[in-house]
Amino acid sequence: MPAKIITEPARQIPLYGEYEVAVLGGGPAGIAAAVAAARAGRRTLLIERYGFLGGMGTAAGVTNFCGLHANVHGEMHRVVQGIASDLLARIDRLDGLNAPHLILGKIFAQAYDTAAYKIAADDLLTSHKVDILFHALGAGVVMQDETRINVLMVETKAGRQAVRAGIFIDCSGDGDLAAWAGAPFEVGDDAGSMLYPSMMFRLNGIDPEKAGDAWRTIPALMEKAEAAGTHRFPRKTAIVRPQRSAIEWRVNFTQLAREDGTAVSGIDPDQMTRGEIEGRRQALQAFEFLRTVPGFEKSYIVDLPPQLGIRETRRVIGGYMLSGEDVLGCASFDDSIGVNGWPMEQHVAGDVTFTFPPIPESRGFNELPYRMLVPEGIDNLLMAGRCASMTHEGQSAARVSGACFAMGEAAGAAAALALSGNTIPRDIAVEKLQQGLKQQGAFIGRDQSVPEGL
Secondary structure, eight states, rough: OOOOOOOOEEEOOEOOOOOOEEEEOOOOHHHHHHHHHHHHTTEEEESSSSSSOOHHHHHTTEEEESSSSEEEEEEEEEEOOOOHHHHHHHHHHOOOOOOOOEEETEEEEEOOOHHHHHHHHHHHHTTTTOEOOOOEEEEEEOOOOOOOEEEEEEETTTTEEEEEEEEEEEEEESSSHHHHHTTEEEESSSOOOOOOBBOEEEEEOOOOHHSSHHHHHHHHHHHOOOOOOOOOOOOOOOOOOSSSTTTEEEOOOOOOOOTTBBBBBBTTTTHHHHHHHHHHHHHHHHHHHHTSSTTTOOEEEEOOOSOOOOSSSEEBBBBOOBBBBHHTTTOOOTTTEEEEOOEEEEEEEEEEEEEEOOOTSOOOOEEEGGGGGGGGTTTEEEOOTTSSOOOOOHHHHHHHHHHHHHHHHHHHHHHHHHHHHTOOGGOOOOOHHHHHHHHHOOOTTTSOOOOOOO
C-alpha cells in the first residue's frame, strides 16, 4: 500500500565545502580511494556515516581481511599491495594484526583487531591530508545535468549540508550515490535473491589450551546437537577462529532471512530493523551452543557490532561486469587495475559454498578491469568496492576487502588523473593509470610477476 506523501518546503542548503574529489563510504575501497586521490595532490573529502573507518570490517565486526592473498599454483602469495600494505603495516605497529591463516586448506585470510584498524585508518588518512567528515549520512544528489553530479547531500547533526566536487567516488557498498544520480544497477541474482547477511560477534574468556583447534571439531558438534534436538542453526558452515589474543575468538555463525526465506535486504529499512533484532537473537543462540564446546565454557560475548554484516545490495552497471566465469577462469584484461584472489563465496539459504579456480593448475587470481569502476551514463562518477560492476556470482568473490582495496586505489588514482587531464574518468589513458599504480606497488598484471613471500 503506498505511503502517504508529505511535501517538504523548499529550503536553501548550506555548502559544507568544495573539493576536487569526494568519496562516500569509509570501508577498504573508500580508504584507498581517498588516500590515492590525496596522495596525487587532489583536495579530497571522505564522508562516513559512522565515527570511524573500516566499513563492514569494523562496523559489522568482520575482523578478517579476505582476498589479500591468492593460491598461485599451490603456493600462497600476497597479491594486493599498495595502500593496503601501508594500512596493514600501521595495524601491525599497534600489535593488532594476526599472521595469515589457512581457510579450507586452500587460501589465506588475515585477522586483525578492530580498534587497531580504526586507529591505523585515521592515521593513514590524516597523514595524507584527507579531510574526513564523520557522522554524515549520504542523502541524495543535485545534478548539474543528466550526466553530471553537482553536489552530494549529507545529513549531519548540523542538519542537511551539501558537498560539491569535481569527481565523486561511490564506495558506499550499496551504490547509494550512483543510484541517486540515475546510474543503472542490479540487485541480487536473476530472481532478485541476494547473498545472506550475518550478525558477527566476538567472544572472550576462552581457554586456548582446552579450545585447541576448535574450528575443526565444531562442525561435528553442531551436527550432534541438531540430531539431539538441543540446538538448531540457521546455516551449516560456521566460522569460529581466534583473534590476536588466543582468549578472544570471532564468530561468523548466523544467517538472516525474511519470512519467505529470502535474504534480508540491506537497502530496506524495515527489513534491516528486523534483521538486526533477529541477528542478535541468533548470536545469543550460537553463544549458548558454543558454551558447550571445550574451552568455551566460561566465555562471554565481548562485542556485538554496530550493524548487521551486509554482503550484497545494489551492483552498479559499468562498462564491464565481472562474472563468476572470470573469477573461476582467472581472467585477464587489457585495462586491468588490480587483482582478486578470493574464490566465489556464496551465502545461500542455510549454507555457505566456496568455489575455487582449479588448484594447483591455475594462477589463482583474476584481474579487475578498470571498466568495472566506471558507471554507465554519469560522467563524473566512479565506484569501487562491493557496489562496483559485477554479476551476482562475480560479486560473491570480488566483494571482499582485498579486491576492494585494489578497486579503491585505482578509482582514486583515476579521479586524480582525470582532473589533471581535464577530462572525465571514462576517457583517461588507462596505460598511464596502470603505470602509476605499478609505481606505487599496487598493480599486478600479466606483465608483472607475483611478489615473493606473504
